[in-house]
Amino acid sequence: MPHTAPVIRPEPEEHPFWRLKSLEAMSPDEWESLCDGCGRCCLVKLEDEDTAEVAYTDVGCTLLDDQTCRCRDYPNRQAKVADCVRLTPEAVRSLSWLPPTCAYRLLAEGEDLYWWHPLVSGDPETIHAAGISVRDRVAGPEEDFTVRELLERIVGWPEDVPSG
16 A cells, blocks of 8 residues: 655645735735635626615626636726726725625725635635635626616625625
């Protein structure tokens, strides 16, 4: 019987960078790693002109890959999608529509990351397994819908924080 070495898993960091640094102090790589890949922020949102209330739809941005839950052209997204918002620490603190599960929003509000975040779990698939991502929930890309149809696609789940 062959002898195999035991699998040694590294201990989780007691003080990972997101607990030690402000959003402003993070390196570009650290900043980008905060995105959990849920895709919720890439859903089309509708704003009521009278109340400024924002409602999510289950319709994706034209660049959203609804299976990977990532942008199809991240480096050029702002040139291709006029209303694509570049997240900065300042923007994160002022955008009311960021999902409540968003790592940027959580850290800006003094909270910690959820267990499903890839930086915590070590696995980029936990965001999907936990039901946080938009995978298999997107009706289609925005160019496939009229404004009237978008009004019929309003959903509440992007604002939910699943338990467990």
